[in-house]
Amino acid sequence: MDLFHNLIFGFSVALSWQNLFYCFLGCLLGTLIGVLPGIGPLATIAMLMPITFTISPVGALIMLAGIYYGAQYGGSTTSILVNLPGETSSVITCIDGYQMARQGKAGPALAIAAIGSFFAGTVCTLVIALFGPPIAEMALKFASPEYFSLMMMGLIVAAVLAPGDMVKSLAMVFLGLLIGCVGTDVDSGWRRFSFDIIELTDGIGFVVIAIGVFALGEIVSNLGDPEERTVFTSKVGSLFPSKDQVKRSAGPIVRGTVLGAFFGVLPGTGPAIASFSSYMVEKKMAKDPSRFGNGAIEGVAGPEAANNADAQCKFIPMLTLGIPASGTMALMLGALMIHGIAPGPTVMTQRPDLFWGLIVSMWIGNLMLVILNLPLIGLWVSLLKVPYRLLFPAIMTFSCIGIYSLNNSPFELYLTAFFGLLGFLWMKLECSPVPLMLGFVLGPMMEENLRRAMLISRGDPTVFLTRPLSLVFVIITVLILVVMALPVLKKRRGVITG
Amino acid sequence: MKSVKAVAAIVVLLLVAGVASAQNYPTKPVRMIVPFAPGGASDVVARILSPVLGKELGQTILVDNRSGASGNIGVAAAAQAPADGYTILLGNIGTMAINPGLFPKFNVSPVRDFVAVTQVVDVPTALAVHPSVPVKNVKEFIEYAKARPGKLNFGTAGPGSNGRLEMEMFMRAAGIDLVQIPYKGGAGAAAIGLLGGEVHCAFVTLASIMTHVNAGKVKVLAVAAPHRIPTLPDVPYFPEIGYKGMKSGSWQGVYAPKGTPDAIVKKLHAVFVKVMADPGVVKRLQDSGAEVVTSKSPAEFAEFMKEENDKWTKVIKEVGVVME
Amino acid sequence: MKLGFGNNKDFWAGLLFAGVGAGAILIAQSYPFGTTLRMGPGYFPRVLGWILVAFGLYVMVRGVRNSDAIKGHWSIRALIILPLSMVLFGVTMEVAGFIPALFILIFVSAASGREFKVKEVLLLTIFLSFLSVAMFIWGLGLPYPLLKGF
Numbered sequence: 001m002d003l004f005h006n007l008i009f010g011f012s013v014a015l016s017w018q019n020l021f022y023c024f025l026g027c028l029l030g031t032l033i034g035v036l037p038g039i040g041p042l043a044t045i046a047m048l049m050p051i052t053f054t055i056s057p058v059g060a061l062i063m064l065a066g067i068y069y070g071a072q073y074g075g076s077t078t079s080i081l082v083n084l085p086g087e088t089s090s091v092i093t094c095i096d097g098y099q100m101a102r103q104g105k106a107g108p109a110l111a112i113a114a115i116g117s118f119f120a121g122t123v124c125t126l127v128i129a130l131f132g133p134p135i136a137e138m139a140l141k142f143a144s145p146e147y148f149s150l151m152m153m154g155l156i157v158a159a160v161l162a163p164g165d166m167v168k169s170l171a172m173v174f175l176g177l178l179i180g181c182v183g184t185d186v187d188s189g190w191r192r193f194s195f196d197i198i199e200l201t202d203g204i205g206f207v208v209i210a211i212g213v214f215a216l217g218e219i220v221s222n223l224g225d226p227e228e229r230t231v232f233t234s235k236v237g238s239l240f241p242s243k244d245q246v247k248r249s250a251g252p253i254v255r256g257t258v259l260g261a262f263f264g265v266l267p268g269t270g271p272a273i274a275s276f277s278s279y280m281v282e283k284k285m286a287k288d289p290s291r292f293g294n295g296a297i298e299g300v301a302g303p304e305a306a307n308n309a310d311a312q313c314k315f316i317p318m319l320t321l322g323i324p325a326s327g328t329m330a331l332m333l334g335a336l337m338i339h340g341i342a343p344g345p346t347v348m349t350q351r352p353d354l355f356w357g358l359i360v361s362m363w364i365g366n367l368m369l370v371i372l373n374l375p376l377i378g379l380w381v382s383l384l385k386v387p388y389r390l391l392f393p394a395i396m397t398f399s400c401i402g403i404y405s406l407n408n409s410p411f412e413l414y415l416t417a418f419f420g421l422l423g424f425l426w427m428k429l430e431c432s433p434v435p436l437m438l439g440f441v442l443g444p445m446m447e448e449n450l451r452r453a454m455l456i457s458r459g460d461p462t463v464f465l466t467r468p469l470s471l472v473f474v475i476i477t478v479l480i481l482v483v484m485a486l487p488v489l490k491k492r493r494g495v496i497t498g
Numbered sequence: 499m500k501s502v503k504a505v506a507a508i509v510v511l512l513l514v515a516g517v518a519s520a521q522n523y524p525t526k527p528v529r530m531i532v533p534f535a536p537g538g539a540s541d542v543v544a545r546i547l548s549p550v551l552g553k554e555l556g557q558t559i560l561v562d563n564r565s566g567a568s569g570n571i572g573v574a575a576a577a578q579a580p581a582d583g584y585t586i587l588l589g590n591i592g593t594m595a596i597n598p599g600l601f602p603k604f605n606v607s608p609v610r611d612f613v614a615v616t617q618v619v620d621v622p623t624a625l626a627v628h629p630s631v632p633v634k635n636v637k638e639f640i641e642y643a644k645a646r647p648g649k650l651n652f653g654t655a656g657p658g659s660n661g662r663l664e665m666e667m668f669m670r671a672a673g674i675d676l677v678q679i680p681y682k683g684g685a686g687a688a689a690i691g692l693l694g695g696e697v698h699c700a701f702v703t704l705a706s707i708m709t710h711v712n713a714g715k716v717k718v719l720a721v722a723a724p725h726r727i728p729t730l731p732d733v734p735y736f737p738e739i740g741y742k743g744m745k746s747g748s749w750q751g752v753y754a755p756k757g758t759p760d761a762i763v764k765k766l767h768a769v770f771v772k773v774m775a776d777p778g779v780v781k782r783l784q785d786s787g788a789e790v791v792t793s794k795s796p797a798e799f800a801e802f803m804k805e806e807n808d809k810w811t812k813v814i815k816e817v818g819v820v821m822e
Numbered sequence: 823m824k825l826g827f828g829n830n831k832d833f834w835a836g837l838l839f840a841g842v843g844a845g846a847i848l849i850a851q852s853y854p855f856g857t858t859l860r861m862g863p864g865y866f867p868r869v870l871g872w873i874l875v876a877f878g879l880y881v882m883v884r885g886v887r888n889s890d891a892i893k894g895h896w897s898i899r900a901l902i903i904l905p906l907s908m909v910l911f912g913v914t915m916e917v918a919g920f921i922p923a924l925f926i927l928i929f930v931s932a933a934s935g936r937e938f939k940v941k942e943v944l945l946l947t948i949f950l951s952f953l954s955v956a957m958f959i960w961g962l963g964l965p966y967p968l969l970k971g972f
Contacts, residue, residue: 039962046536047561047963049545053782140694167884168832171839171877178846178870184568186682189600189657189819190853190863193846198574201567220904223935224897267690322709323693324686331537337705338546340785344709389935390946396904396931397924397950400911401958407535408564408965409571410912417905424901428892429835447866448682455679456651456696459860529965560965 013357030070038402057339089307096299107239116305121366149473176439212419252302260309274310275303533572569593581757599811653688653697705787832885840878847871903934
């Protein structure tokens with residue numbers, strides 16, 4: 001029982017008073033910055049790095065990791081309460097989480113988000129401990145054709161399952177893809193749609209669009225309809241989820257965890273993809289998909305589990321191969337190297353205290369977070385009782401500071417204001433911004449991987465069919481299309497024969 | 499007559515004030531602009547330096563990340579800041595030597611608008627190949643590539659990146675033809691492409707691949723450095739095998755806006771030299787894959803930067819990279 | 823039900839899509855298109871532009887045929903003031919520093935609501951400003967001057 005011994009050893013490291021303290025500190029700080037929009041774990045870890053020079057490498061890593069996954073817990077809070085995504089990965093939670101809050105169900109939404117995250121965290125800790133290295137090797141098999149086919153599949157599934165008006169949703173996906181084109185083209189260096197504005201040469205930030213469209217658009221609309229808003233602040237129901245709500249969330253949490261773990265291991269996927277895909281899967285599996293977008297608890301449970309699983313599994317390629325799967329992981333890698341530790345295939349044998357100590361501390365941290373977050377729910381929910389005329393300037397304040405801190409420059413604020421106007425317009429024209437966000441996230445990656453695949457294959461498009469993994473995704477995509485088209489075809493035939 | 503006297507008096511006063519402020523400098527926090535996002539290689543260097551630098555100067559160092567447009571946004575912000583020594587810039591090979599050639603329309607010139615203070619680090623870069631390429635050294639690699647013109651790929655972090663230009667320089671010197679495969683998401687993404695075998699070779703920083711070299715997942719054929727690297731004693735450095743121009747990797751240095759008083763520049767130089775000799779700083783930088791390199795004088799660093807500028811501008815012209 | 827174009831939801835949505843698409847095609851004319859095998863920087867934007875134009879036209883025509891009115895209020899006051907307060911915050915940050923920027927932001931944005939009690943807003947402004955300074959400047963150590971020039 002190697003694993004058993006290793007875990008015991010890990011506990012002995014993680015349960016030292018010092019490491020417990022660092023873990024707690026990291027989780028607390030992570031929750032705080034998770035709640036704040038714009039300011040993410042990346043910036044916080046960068047700013048705190050000098051402090052960690054003076055503490056042991058294990059303690060430092062435990063604390064930094066705590067900030068990282070703690071932020072995933074905190075990120076959902078403001079999404080649910082005021083439609084303000086605290087982290088990139090919690091944008092999806094806005095959709096149904098905020099609707100639940102409007103119906104007086106903020107408490108259950110927050111609780112399910114925390115429980116889902118905890119479950120995902122626990123499972124992923126085990127996954128890292130059991131299968132870390134082989135999984136990481138597998139992830140390296142993913143090259144541009146696989147990424148492209150996978151994203152194509154995601155986009156088509158999204159389009160097929162688009163909410164409400166399908167034509168408009170598709171148009172929003174394409175609009176998102178187009179907005180994703182803004183910025184310097186990586187192949188040629190051309191600056192597309194930058195209008196000679198130097199700040200636009202790096203493209204538009206996800207946070208800018210998310211805060212503009214979701215948070216700002218929502219405030220504007222609330223101020224137009226003051227009666228509606230006062231109604232839902234006055235009714236705050238139960239703080240904890242009912243049996244039925246827990247039962248309905250169980251499946252989504254498990255599926256979200258699996259999806260999140262899968263995307264987490266792949267270095268080429270961003271933070272929002274896991275929660276997006278979980279949302280799409282849940283909507284597809286639901287008996288009554290129309291509940292989604294109107295406060296379905298499954299739409300909170302699945303994505304929240306997925307984004308925590310994604311965050312945690314990003315550690316796998318970093319720890320076992322020394323490959324940073326995201327900017328935050330690159331920074332952790334840097335922090336470790338500064339402490340004289342080179343993560344990679346040898347770290348498990350050379351520094352077992354670090355490897356197993358960290359893994360066990362992640363589980364302890366997740367436990368702390370759940371214990372920390374559940375009592376906080378009451379506090380958060382009581383925030384909703386604050387009169388809206390006082391609440392919305394506060395939301396504006398935190399949003400503005402967060403956006404300014406992205407680049408320490410005011411440009412992003414102007415852009416957010418612009419997207420706020422657009423978001424309101426879309427709301428009025430009943431164009432859902434969710435497909436747009438998906439197109440925006442997937443577009444640049446799809447373009448990059450498609451062009452790279454074509455470059456490497458020297459212009460041979462069969463590359464997507466000759467590589468087995470890519471072929472699998474292509475087949476699944478075709479199957480989905482066929483399954484989706486069948487009822488329509490049947491109906492047609494019925495019309496013709498009947 | 500009166501007005502001339504008044505002007506003279508003001509000038510004298512200003513001069514005295516200037517000298518006085520240089521003597522007391524610094525009396526308030528110093529802002530260090532890092533033209534890249536938190537967590538990047540530049541930022542890490544800034545975070546390692548800032549606590550020690552703050553102690554030496556007796557003032558807080560505020561690390562101000564102004565990222566965007568390949569670092570040009572931060573460079574512009576620093577150039578526009580008051581030249582009083584309270585704003586300094588941590589520039590690197592990209593912002594101070596490559597960008598001027600890449601972005602001819604960008605109206606800030608590193609040579610014209612900044613005073614060089616000192617170089618601080620050099621991060622050696624290496625020509626690395628995937629193990630599937632059956633070569634043991636640079637000579638074999640060139641032969642292998644010559645037999646397969648236009649068949650081998652190299653990964654880069656974009657058309658104007660350091661790694662791309664280094665490879666172009668090498669290709670020209672060696673007379674070989676490889677195909678560029680750009681990756682978004684910086685040098686890290688290109689290194690992943692190399693590890694996964696999607697590209698055959700790349701110029702990458704040693705720091706990003708060192709563990710993989712030890713694990714046999716990547717082979718290093720030569721390093722761009724002025725001497726052999728202690729951790730890779732068997733690997734030659736480029737000047738040693740005839741590539742004279744490839745003697746520095748990805749360097750970083752400190753700058754002040756043009757017009758910063760000489761006395762302050764001298765003081766900053768002295769303080770930075772002291773900070774860079776701090777054993778804690780040296781150790782942390784080394785562990786993160788960077789070598790400490792300081793300039794003997796601000797003039798020497800200015801000379802170095804000029805040389806680098808000319809070198810890269812020439813490569814950019816030859817290759818024909820344009821960032822429209 | 824027949825409606826003027828002024829309030830026709832789908833007509834305007836379609837126009838928006840088609841307009842953005844057409845604009846993208848126009849701007850992207852100057853980017854090299856490349857070939858399908860070796861795509862240039864103009865390939866994606868132009869293809870996407872055409873698709874958007876097609877979708878836009880379809881939605882527009884559908885709107886004209888089957889008109890549907892825009893629902894709800896247009897909160898013009900908030901729509902103008904809130905984005906403006908963001909812009910003002912940005913400008914003031916550059917010119918005057920963190921605290922003046924916060925004051926302007928909170929005051930102006932509060933003015934977009936229906937009720938505006940000066941005393942209450944002033945208290946809120948002081949409270950939020952203090953909270954922000956404590957959290958972001960002292961706590962997280964963001965490098966912003968509280969008041970420029972001092």
